[in-house]
Amino acid sequence: xxxxxxxxxxxxxxxxxxxxxxxxxxxxxxxxxxxxxxxxxxxxxxxxxxxxxxxxxxxxxxxxxxxxxxxxxxxxxxxxxxxxxxxxx
Numbered sequence: 001x002x003x004x005x006x007x008x009x010x011x012x013x014x015x016x017x018x019x020x021x022x023x024x025x026x027x028x029x030x031x032x033x034x035x036x037x038x039x040x041x042x043x044x045x046x047x048x049x050x051x052x053x054x055x056x057x058x059x060x061x062x063x064x065x066x067x068x069x070x071x072x073x074x075x076x077x078x079x080x081x082x083x084x085x086x087x088x089x
Contacts, residue, residue, distance in 0.1 A: 013061045046081025
């Protein structure tokens with residue numbers, strides 16, 4: 001089990017995962033600060049290791065051909081990678 005603050009922003013098919021709960025009102029509010037940069041990099045590497053491709057900033061996109069199998073793969077990869085971020089994986 002993991003517990004961490006975060007949020008997801010996006011528009012249309014694009015999304016970005018943010019590993020903080022600060023309000024995001026503009027670009028500056030979305031940029032990782034300090035230790036967050038390390039956590040973002042660790043999560044990105046973990047997702048990639050599980051076959052999930054995102055930008056290093058944790059930006060990704062959805063596509064209409066994606067179904068339950070792809071969503072489950074993302075959720076499972078995210079869960080494993082998030083444990084690595086917290087040092088429990």
